[in-house]
Amino acid sequence: MDSCNNNVAVVMVPLPAQGHLNQLLQLCCLVSSYGHPVHYIGSALHNQQARVRANGLDPKKLAKIHFHDLPTPDFDCPSPDPTASIKFPSHLQATWEAAQLLRHPTAHVLRELASNTRRVVIIHDPMMSMVVQDAALIPNAESYAFNCISVFSLLSFRYGGLGKQLPMEAELQELMPCLEGCATNEIRRLGAAQEEHRKLRAGDIHNSSRLIEGRFIDLLEEDKLGPAGPDDRMLDSTLQAAGQQGQKKKQWFIGPILPANPGLISNNHSFCLDWLDVQPQNSVLYVSFGTMTSMSDEEVRELAMGLEQSKQKFLWVLRDADKGNIFSGESRRIELPEGFEERVKGMGLVVRDWAPQPEILAHRATGGFMSHCGWNSCMESITLGVPMAAWPMHSDQPSNSFLVARILKTGLIVREWRERHEVVKSSGIENVVRRLMASEEGDEIRKRAQELGETIRKSAQEGGTSRMELDSFIAHITR
Known part of the structure; x- marks a missing residue:
């Protein structure tokens, strides 16, 4: 020592x-x-x-x-x-x-x-x-x-x-x-x-x-x-x-x-960054629910259909929640609707491994973030100027999503906390994705998020x- x-x-x-x-x-x-x-x-x-x-x-x-x-x-x-x-x-x-x-x-x-x-x-x-x-x-x-x-x-x-x-x-x-x-x-x-x-x-x-x-x-x-x-x-x-x-x-x-510049550092370069490199600016919705959320098969199925029906580009990190020992045994492989990945080829990418989130959010192609709203993810999204589709699951996430969507006005709510026991239907997911990624409302939210992000980066x-x-x-x- x-x-x-x-x-x-x-x-x-x-x-x-x-x-x-x-x-x-x-x-x-x-x-x-x-x-x-x-x-x-x-x-x-x-x-x-x-x-x-x-x-x-x-x-x-x-x-x-x-x-x-x-x-x-x-x-x-x-x-x-x-x-x-x-x-x-x-x-x-x-x-x-x-x-x-x-x-x-x-x-x-x-x-x-x-x-x-x-x-x-x-x-x-x-x-x-x-x-x-x-x-x-x-x-x-x-x-x-x-x-x-x-x-x-x-x-x-x-x-x-x-x-x-x-x-x-x-x-x-x-x-x-x-x-x-x-x-x-x-x-x-x-x-x-x-x-x-x-x-x-x-x-x-x-x-x-x-x-x-x-x-x-x-x-x-x-x-x-x-x-x-x-x-x-x-x-x-x-x-x-x-x-x-x-x-x-x-x-x-x-x-x-x-x-300060996570996009300039990639400890383990991921193929998803290569995929983002060929996408238009602000065109991709990044979808990730962190390391402590486990979604049911029905929730995954509705999310998959909602993303597909939205016709918007997406990068979906599809992993089960961490176990106490992330190195022990196999994790549950989450099944997608039959033929889903083939049908969305070119429009969407599903990643089942660990993904470099800061680099993804910092990428010019990323225009939105569907998230559980853990504070780590919120701070990364806010700092890097990416608007959020907020879908809280537990702990501080309901209040974080409220802060982002209702107070900062840099996001939209996918599911209200009072409706947490209901499965979010594909039509509701499609609606939020379209609003965030392909509407004047989404453009205004994105502008606010980018302006706040620039201010926050300068503060550091x-x-x-x-x-x-x-x-x-x-x-x-x-x-």
Whole structure:
């Protein structure tokens, strides 16, 4: 382990879920660019997952990251249930509970780093607060929670958990998605178990921007809700961490944290990028539902028919949800209607492997994104100026889709959250695709998305608002 006397070592401790692994790995590259040693701590299995899927990140920057591959605890690894009434990925619960067993090996790494450096700064997922609790016993260590979701979602869950309405225009309040069906009791209990350890953090970092969520960031910083009640404590830790203000915590809003030019970097060049190269500008709808959504055969069939009937070009990443161990066994092969791929040849492309999403969204041919609206995907889409067809499945996704479509007005809703138990019919999908990709309404939405994206990208450059927030955080931890 490198000696870093009179320096600061930064340590990242992610939750083993792809969107969380990826965001903290992106943050590693950003912090490392300031010249500080950065360490990434996790089980050997999930560190490998993060490295293998490091799309759009410069290999030279990744090579500077110190990975600490801890022994992987044993855990059950069931397959996802595409017919579950709640789409939340309950099959990953055992993975997240096993991750809590990394406390002692993590503490060993922290103590070793602390003996060789002036200060150790731990940046951790709120759901890993139990794992990093020993940082409070190390005199020259301090910890910060990194929130992988939108500030709007944090506030939505915080207000909703207290039975209150988020301050907004009356017409928006009437359309706000409810909390029901977003998560399971098991993940709520795991989140609640993090609470006392989460209070030990020195502050919060957010993958968001004042240019995207300024009004909600102001509301978060005002902190008028007071102490959390017992019902609020049962909310998911990831969804209420920034709102848990027993004492005033410092906060930084440093998003977007994705690479400035993902289209210029392709760690593993994909044939889908070659296909995009020969498509007209803004002509292709990118379709992907992330790594934690498992669609039923009926849902897939209706989506396939809707895409085909729309007569619009599309690139569809068709994969089942991740298992806790993405390297174990075969994943379910999702069947498409007979003859579908032959009929859409030239118009659409189906990709069944891992796809380089940042590069796809940055491509000139991509003109829309049908998405589950995980915050990782939302931030990539917003930053790269791609309008969204929002189809939320669970967790913070209903509130993210509301933010994108109703507040930012850079997308359309495919399915309202109150209709989540109904299968979206092909005719409805066709209608949304046509509106987004082949109408004046879609052109206006795309124009707004592109203008916002340009503004957000500038904010991450030197002198921009987000870059100044990151500079402020770095100055704080190196004080």
